[in-house]
Amino acid sequence: MGMTAWPFGDPTVLLAALALDLVLGDPPNRWHPVAAMGKLIQLLWRIAPTRGRVQPFLAGLAVVVFGMVLCVGVGVGISFLRQSWPVVGIAAEVLLLKTTFSVRGLCSAGRQVRSRLKDGDLEAARRLLAWHLVSRDTHALNESQVAAATIESIAENASDSIVAPWLFFLLAGLPGAAAYRFANTADAMLGYRDAAREWLGKCPARFDDLLNLIPARVTACLLIAATPLAGGSIRQGFRIWRRDARLTVSPNAGHPMAAAAGSLGIELEKVGHYRLGKGLHLPAAADVGRAIRLVGIVVGFWAAGMGVWLVVRVVG
Template sequence: MLKRITVILLALLLDQFLGDPPNRWHPVAWMGRGIAWSQRHAPGGGEAPARQLAYGGAIVLVGVSLAATAGVLLARLARSLAWPGIVVEALALKATFSLRGLIRAARQVETALLAHDLPSARRWLSWHLVSRSTEELDASQVAAATIESVAENLSDGVLAPLTWYTIGGLPAAWAYRFLNTADAMLGYRDPAREWLGKIPARADDLANLLPARLTALFIILAAPLAGGNVCRAWRIWRRDARKTTSPNAGHPMSAMAGALGVRLEKSGHYVLGDELAAPIPSDIERAIHLVHLGLPYP
């Protein structure tokens, strides 16, 4: 366990100082290309849903198996190298998350909002953080969506792979990363992916049940470090976590709403912390500050 803690700390440092490699060298980009190839060869939208469902299950089974096998091989390589192997293992783990990229994207939105450049803020938000339309969002709604994305991506993009690494080493972390990537690419309710993405989406929900709740607790415990309120964070989390359609996303988002004392709302879908103030651009930096203080991250 001590070794894994060391690897996690080193991976966080590598993320801060090195960032992500170019896509042609990034394992997650390779996973994405494999999923895209599989999608191009999937049964068409007019085919029986059962065929699409089975094909999506096959993508998960094959992809998770290959990713876990790669994790096994990398772990064996790391063990064979004695102490330099810790660096190899940390590099392999760092490939499964990008906290630096998340924070940079959030700050780009904040910078645009503080400059009163709402069109650019909407554009940065749409490009890097959310898949929904941002055309009609006002400044407060853009700030809210950014804070939500910081909380949700902290869970499934950072703490989830670290959780699975703690449980099962590199094989588990890499398998999780493939599963989460498959859900991000296929888990949509449109005619082409309604059935194709159903198994990836449900499997990703299962894989994030524990990390999402751990992330909520992390945010609650870190709240006082950033001037937040731990009791309010706990109360809003317990009350509002199940208001989202996702079984997991509401946990880190409601905890963040309570920790910062801001209302996070997606019009027509949910309101988290409905009695709290609407967020302003500087609340984005408060969310980032909470993450920085809670994690051993420079």
């Protein structure tokens, strides 16, 4: 078939991994490579120095470099396994690539919150939001704020948990996708500004920011492009994206979130931090469903694009 060889990712593997994700979802934590990454980060965190600034900073750098190199090594090993035992190698590549992203899991988490909001069970919606999607305190959020936080998380995770690992896979194969997932996991665990992680988390946070510079902006463009199929306005999506993307502390998170706010015609506010789409209507449970549909359309764009690419390669 003349497919592109390693180090570039094979679109057939990505399509197979996407199909596996949509049918089966995520494996149990005890079998999940990302859970293993988390355990490794936790172990390194426990033995990392905590005094001063320089030593914790260097320890954080070591965590990221060690973990990413380890993931690259595993990815390279599987890529070479594919050359010797194609069927085994491809199966392993599909299985491991699937664990670097989660379409079904993200949409399912959003639907659970939406369902509780529609039923009027605000307390359950708050619990599910905190359990699946955000790290902020949710106990005092009202219905609109829960909906907003859910949509923000769906939009941000469309970049972190879908578009970014896919881009890194297509550009650098399984080693690239696995290394990205480790860096993103390290940031999620260490990239906080509390006393225990202020300096330890500096490097993980900056690595993650750097790796997501392009994926976050690509995701914003894709969300806006998908807007007409979700009943929104491309013009408004683009306007709010350009106006509000830099209102968040993160250099990346604001891009997909602002694009989603404008595309869906809603205001997304994290009280005391940012207000995206100011002046648009406050979100409700139905808007969570629209955000999930928007992400589903983006995934459909990717699948269709890869399908066309494969047909062209086969015919050519």
